[in-house]
Amino acid sequence: MKSTLQKDSSKTNQREQTEQFLAPEVNIFETKDGYVLEAEMPGVNKDGLEITLEGTEITITGRRTFNCGSGEPLLRERRVADFRRAFELDPAIDTSKISARMNQGVLTLNLPKSERIKPRKIVVND
Amino acid sequence: MNVIRWQRPFLTPWQSFGRLSDLRTEIDRLFESPLAELAGSSGLLSGWTPALDVFEDNDNFVVTVELPGMKKEDIEVSLHEGAVSISGERKSETKHEGAEVYRAERYVGRFHRTVTLPSPVAPDKVKAHYKDGVLTVTLAKTEEAKPKQIDVSVG
Numbered sequence: 001m002k003s004t005l006q007k008d009s010s011k012t013n014q015r016e017q018t019e020q021f022l023a024p025e026v027n028i029f030e031t032k033d034g035y036v037l038e039a040e041m042p043g044v045n046k047d048g049l050e051i052t053l054e055g056t057e058i059t060i061t062g063r064r065t066f067n068c069g070s071g072e073p074l075l076r077e078r079r080v081a082d083f084r085r086a087f088e089l090d091p092a093i094d095t096s097k098i099s100a101r102m103n104q105g106v107l108t109l110n111l112p113k114s115e116r117i118k119p120r121k122i123v124v125n126d
Numbered sequence: 127m128n129v130i131r132w133q134r135p136f137l138t139p140w141q142s143f144g145r146l147s148d149l150r151t152e153i154d155r156l157f158e159s160p161l162a163e164l165a166g167s168s169g170l171l172s173g174w175t176p177a178l179d180v181f182e183d184n185d186n187f188v189v190t191v192e193l194p195g196m197k198k199e200d201i202e203v204s205l206h207e208g209a210v211s212i213s214g215e216r217k218s219e220t221k222h223e224g225a226e227v228y229r230a231e232r233y234v235g236r237f238h239r240t241v242t243l244p245s246p247v248a249p250d251k252v253k254a255h256y257k258d259g260v261l262t263v264t265l266a267k268t269e270e271a272k273p274k275q276i277d278v279s280v281g
Binding site: 025026027029031035036041064071072076079105106 | 187244
Protein backbone atom coordinates (compact mmCIF):
# COMPACT_ATOMS: atom_id res chain seq x y z
CA MET A 1 0.00 0.00 0.00
CA LYS A 2 2.73 2.36 1.00
CA SER A 3 4.76 1.74 -2.12
CA THR A 4 1.76 2.50 -4.32
CA LEU A 5 1.27 5.82 -2.64
CA GLN A 6 4.87 6.72 -3.15
CA LYS A 7 4.69 5.85 -6.79
CA ASP A 8 1.71 8.12 -7.23
CA SER A 9 3.40 11.08 -5.62
CA SER A 10 6.44 10.74 -7.85
CA LYS A 11 4.15 10.76 -10.85
CA THR A 12 2.56 14.00 -9.73
CA ASN A 13 5.95 15.58 -9.30
CA GLN A 14 6.90 14.60 -12.79
CA ARG A 15 3.76 16.14 -14.16
CA GLU A 16 4.47 19.38 -12.42
CA GLN A 17 7.91 19.55 -13.91
CA THR A 18 6.87 19.12 -17.53
CA GLU A 19 4.63 22.09 -18.03
CA GLN A 20 1.84 21.48 -20.48
CA PHE A 21 1.03 23.93 -23.22
CA LEU A 22 -1.68 24.28 -25.79
CA ALA A 23 -0.63 24.83 -29.36
CA PRO A 24 -2.51 27.90 -30.58
CA GLU A 25 -4.32 27.63 -33.88
CA VAL A 26 -2.52 29.63 -36.51
CA ASN A 27 -2.93 31.06 -39.95
CA ILE A 28 0.24 31.69 -41.90
CA PHE A 29 0.44 33.30 -45.27
CA GLU A 30 3.06 34.80 -47.48
CA THR A 31 2.82 38.04 -49.35
CA LYS A 32 5.45 39.51 -51.59
CA ASP A 33 6.82 41.58 -48.69
CA GLY A 34 6.94 38.87 -46.08
CA TYR A 35 4.97 36.47 -43.95
CA VAL A 36 2.06 37.09 -41.62
CA LEU A 37 1.34 34.73 -38.74
CA GLU A 38 -1.88 34.95 -36.75
CA ALA A 39 -2.20 32.88 -33.58
CA GLU A 40 -5.31 32.47 -31.45
CA MET A 41 -4.60 32.81 -27.77
CA PRO A 42 -7.84 33.73 -26.00
CA GLY A 43 -7.32 35.21 -22.56
CA VAL A 44 -3.77 36.33 -23.27
CA ASN A 45 -3.00 40.02 -23.21
CA LYS A 46 0.11 41.96 -24.13
CA ASP A 47 1.71 41.38 -20.73
CA GLY A 48 1.34 37.61 -20.91
CA LEU A 49 2.99 37.38 -24.28
CA GLU A 50 6.56 36.28 -24.81
CA ILE A 51 8.20 35.97 -28.20
CA THR A 52 11.71 34.59 -28.41
CA LEU A 53 13.94 34.19 -31.39
CA GLU A 54 16.83 31.76 -31.47
CA GLY A 55 18.59 31.65 -34.78
CA THR A 56 15.78 31.00 -37.22
CA GLU A 57 13.43 29.49 -34.66
CA ILE A 58 10.71 31.70 -33.25
CA THR A 59 8.76 30.64 -30.17
CA ILE A 60 5.56 32.29 -29.05
CA THR A 61 4.34 31.81 -25.50
CA GLY A 62 1.11 33.24 -24.16
CA ARG A 63 0.31 33.10 -20.48
CA ARG A 64 -3.18 33.79 -19.24
CA THR A 65 -5.13 34.04 -16.04
CA PHE A 66 -8.55 32.54 -15.54
CA ASN A 67 -11.06 34.85 -13.96
CA CYS A 68 -13.88 32.56 -13.01
CA GLY A 69 -14.57 34.02 -9.61
CA SER A 70 -15.05 31.83 -6.59
CA GLY A 71 -18.05 29.91 -7.84
CA GLU A 72 -18.73 26.23 -8.42
CA PRO A 73 -17.99 24.96 -11.91
CA LEU A 74 -21.08 23.65 -13.74
CA LEU A 75 -19.40 23.18 -17.10
CA ARG A 76 -15.71 23.30 -17.91
CA GLU A 77 -14.51 23.14 -21.47
CA ARG A 78 -11.80 25.75 -21.44
CA ARG A 79 -8.42 24.20 -20.87
CA VAL A 80 -6.50 25.64 -18.00
CA ALA A 81 -3.17 25.87 -19.76
CA ASP A 82 -0.96 28.43 -21.42
CA PHE A 83 -0.08 28.56 -25.08
CA ARG A 84 3.19 27.80 -26.80
CA ARG A 85 4.26 27.01 -30.32
CA ALA A 86 7.50 27.30 -32.27
CA PHE A 87 8.13 27.89 -35.94
CA GLU A 88 11.18 27.64 -38.12
CA LEU A 89 11.56 30.83 -40.09
CA ASP A 90 12.38 31.22 -43.72
CA PRO A 91 15.99 32.54 -43.84
CA ALA A 92 14.72 35.28 -46.14
CA ILE A 93 13.00 36.92 -43.17
CA ASP A 94 14.69 39.98 -41.74
CA THR A 95 14.54 39.03 -38.07
CA SER A 96 15.40 42.54 -36.93
CA LYS A 97 12.16 43.85 -38.42
CA ILE A 98 9.67 41.41 -36.89
CA SER A 99 6.75 43.18 -35.29
CA ALA A 100 3.92 41.84 -33.14
CA ARG A 101 0.44 43.04 -32.28
CA MET A 102 -2.12 41.63 -29.89
CA ASN A 103 -5.81 42.21 -30.45
CA GLN A 104 -8.66 40.41 -28.68
CA GLY A 105 -6.64 37.29 -28.05
CA VAL A 106 -5.16 37.10 -31.52
CA LEU A 107 -1.44 37.64 -32.00
CA THR A 108 -0.41 38.96 -35.38
CA LEU A 109 3.26 38.64 -36.25
CA ASN A 110 4.62 40.50 -39.22
CA LEU A 111 7.71 38.85 -40.60
CA PRO A 112 9.09 41.00 -43.41
CA LYS A 113 11.56 39.62 -45.92
CA SER A 114 14.89 41.33 -46.14
CA GLU A 115 15.18 43.95 -48.82
CA ARG A 116 17.82 42.13 -50.83
CA ILE A 117 15.66 39.02 -51.20
CA LYS A 118 12.42 40.71 -52.24
CA PRO A 119 11.57 40.26 -55.90
CA ARG A 120 12.46 43.36 -57.78
CA LYS A 121 11.89 44.47 -61.31
CA ILE A 122 14.98 45.30 -63.24
CA VAL A 123 14.63 47.93 -65.84
CA VAL A 124 16.32 46.99 -69.06
CA ASN A 125 18.12 49.86 -70.63
CA ASP A 126 18.41 50.13 -74.37
CA MET B 127 -27.20 22.17 -27.65
CA ASN B 128 -23.77 20.64 -27.53
CA VAL B 129 -23.58 18.62 -24.38
CA ILE B 130 -20.02 17.52 -24.77
CA ARG B 131 -17.71 19.59 -26.84
CA TRP B 132 -15.54 17.80 -29.29
CA GLN B 133 -11.95 18.37 -28.29
CA ARG B 134 -8.99 18.20 -30.52
CA PRO B 135 -6.25 16.17 -28.82
CA PHE B 136 -3.82 19.03 -28.83
CA LEU B 137 -2.75 19.12 -25.21
CA THR B 138 0.60 17.44 -25.47
CA PRO B 139 3.70 17.91 -23.41
CA TRP B 140 5.84 20.55 -24.97
CA GLN B 141 8.75 19.23 -26.96
CA SER B 142 11.00 21.84 -28.39
CA PHE B 143 11.56 19.97 -31.63
CA GLY B 144 8.27 18.17 -32.03
CA ARG B 145 6.41 21.28 -33.15
CA LEU B 146 9.10 22.66 -35.38
CA SER B 147 7.59 23.24 -38.72
CA ASP B 148 9.75 24.24 -41.58
CA LEU B 149 7.63 26.32 -43.88
CA ARG B 150 8.71 24.27 -46.86
CA THR B 151 7.70 20.97 -45.29
CA GLU B 152 4.39 22.61 -44.48
CA ILE B 153 3.75 23.31 -48.14
CA ASP B 154 4.65 19.75 -48.99
CA ARG B 155 2.29 18.50 -46.32
CA LEU B 156 -0.54 20.58 -47.74
CA PHE B 157 -0.22 18.84 -51.07
CA GLU B 158 0.41 15.36 -49.77
CA SER B 159 -2.02 14.91 -46.91
CA PRO B 160 -5.42 13.41 -47.65
CA LEU B 161 -8.37 15.72 -47.96
CA ALA B 162 -10.03 14.53 -44.77
CA GLU B 163 -7.02 15.44 -42.71
CA LEU B 164 -6.88 18.85 -44.30
CA ALA B 165 -10.54 19.49 -43.68
CA GLY B 166 -10.17 18.38 -40.10
CA SER B 167 -7.24 20.63 -39.40
CA SER B 168 -8.80 23.67 -41.00
CA GLY B 169 -12.17 23.10 -39.38
CA LEU B 170 -14.07 22.96 -42.66
CA LEU B 171 -16.08 19.92 -41.64
CA SER B 172 -15.93 20.08 -37.89
CA GLY B 173 -17.36 23.56 -37.48
CA TRP B 174 -16.64 26.01 -34.74
CA THR B 175 -17.59 25.13 -31.18
CA PRO B 176 -15.93 27.68 -28.94
CA ALA B 177 -14.92 26.42 -25.50
CA LEU B 178 -17.27 27.48 -22.76
CA ASP B 179 -17.16 27.50 -18.97
CA VAL B 180 -20.10 28.00 -16.59
CA PHE B 181 -19.56 28.88 -12.95
CA GLU B 182 -22.15 29.42 -10.28
CA ASP B 183 -21.86 31.33 -7.04
CA ASN B 184 -24.53 32.47 -4.60
CA ASP B 185 -25.67 35.44 -6.69
CA ASN B 186 -24.63 34.82 -10.27
CA PHE B 187 -23.96 32.45 -13.11
CA VAL B 188 -20.81 33.35 -14.99
CA VAL B 189 -20.42 32.04 -18.53
CA THR B 190 -17.06 32.51 -20.24
CA VAL B 191 -16.50 31.71 -23.91
CA GLU B 192 -13.25 31.74 -25.85
CA LEU B 193 -13.86 33.86 -28.92
CA PRO B 194 -10.52 35.19 -30.08
CA GLY B 195 -10.36 37.84 -32.76
CA MET B 196 -14.03 38.78 -32.89
CA LYS B 197 -15.59 42.17 -33.23
CA LYS B 198 -17.79 43.14 -30.32
CA GLU B 199 -20.64 43.91 -32.72
CA ASP B 200 -20.54 40.41 -34.16
CA ILE B 201 -21.32 38.68 -30.86
CA GLU B 202 -24.93 38.16 -29.82
CA VAL B 203 -26.07 37.18 -26.36
CA SER B 204 -29.71 36.38 -25.70
CA LEU B 205 -31.75 34.89 -22.90
CA HIS B 206 -34.80 32.77 -23.59
CA GLU B 207 -36.72 30.69 -21.06
CA GLY B 208 -33.79 30.25 -18.72
CA ALA B 209 -31.34 29.39 -21.46
CA VAL B 210 -28.58 31.70 -22.50
CA SER B 211 -27.57 31.69 -26.16
CA ILE B 212 -24.31 33.03 -27.46
CA SER B 213 -23.87 33.24 -31.18
CA GLY B 214 -21.93 35.16 -33.74
CA GLU B 215 -19.92 35.09 -36.86
CA ARG B 216 -16.29 35.54 -37.64
CA LYS B 217 -15.91 36.76 -41.16
CA SER B 218 -12.98 35.72 -43.24
CA GLU B 219 -10.64 38.58 -43.79
CA THR B 220 -9.92 39.30 -47.39
CA LYS B 221 -7.32 41.93 -46.71
CA HIS B 222 -4.45 39.74 -47.86
CA GLU B 223 -5.59 38.95 -51.33
CA GLY B 224 -3.18 37.13 -53.52
CA ALA B 225 -1.25 35.86 -50.53
CA GLU B 226 -0.09 32.28 -50.44
CA VAL B 227 -1.64 30.39 -47.56
CA TYR B 228 0.60 28.03 -45.60
CA ARG B 229 -1.65 27.29 -42.68
CA ALA B 230 -5.34 27.96 -42.12
CA GLU B 231 -6.29 26.53 -38.74
CA ARG B 232 -8.39 29.40 -37.46
CA TYR B 233 -12.12 28.94 -37.73
CA VAL B 234 -14.19 31.18 -39.94
CA GLY B 235 -17.94 31.27 -39.90
CA ARG B 236 -20.84 31.04 -37.50
CA PHE B 237 -21.02 29.54 -34.07
CA HIS B 238 -23.92 29.04 -31.70
CA ARG B 239 -23.86 27.80 -28.12
CA THR B 240 -26.84 27.48 -25.80
CA VAL B 241 -26.66 26.69 -22.12
CA THR B 242 -29.70 26.01 -19.97
CA LEU B 243 -29.24 27.46 -16.53
CA PRO B 244 -30.37 25.40 -13.56
CA SER B 245 -32.24 28.25 -11.88
CA PRO B 246 -33.99 31.43 -13.06
CA VAL B 247 -32.04 34.62 -13.75
CA ALA B 248 -33.13 38.24 -13.95
CA PRO B 249 -33.33 39.18 -17.64
CA ASP B 250 -32.61 42.84 -16.94
CA LYS B 251 -29.43 42.03 -15.04
CA VAL B 252 -27.40 40.29 -17.73
CA LYS B 253 -23.97 41.77 -18.27
CA ALA B 254 -21.60 40.87 -21.09
CA HIS B 255 -17.99 41.85 -21.37
CA TYR B 256 -15.52 41.05 -24.16
CA LYS B 257 -11.83 41.30 -23.37
CA ASP B 258 -8.67 39.62 -24.71
CA GLY B 259 -10.80 37.39 -26.91
CA VAL B 260 -12.84 36.02 -24.01
CA LEU B 261 -16.52 36.81 -23.60
CA THR B 262 -17.78 36.88 -20.03
CA VAL B 263 -21.53 36.90 -19.44
CA THR B 264 -22.70 37.47 -15.88
CA LEU B 265 -26.30 36.52 -15.16
CA ALA B 266 -27.75 37.51 -11.81
CA LYS B 267 -30.06 35.01 -10.17
CA THR B 268 -33.54 36.13 -9.27
CA GLU B 269 -34.13 36.76 -5.59
CA GLU B 270 -36.20 33.58 -5.33
CA ALA B 271 -33.41 31.50 -6.82
CA LYS B 272 -30.74 32.67 -4.41
CA PRO B 273 -29.91 30.33 -1.58
CA LYS B 274 -31.18 31.59 1.71
CA GLN B 275 -29.98 30.91 5.14
CA ILE B 276 -32.75 30.15 7.58
CA ASP B 277 -32.04 30.31 11.24
CA VAL B 278 -33.55 27.45 13.08
CA SER B 279 -34.23 28.17 16.67
CA VAL B 280 -34.13 25.16 18.83
CA GLY B 281 -36.46 25.64 21.71
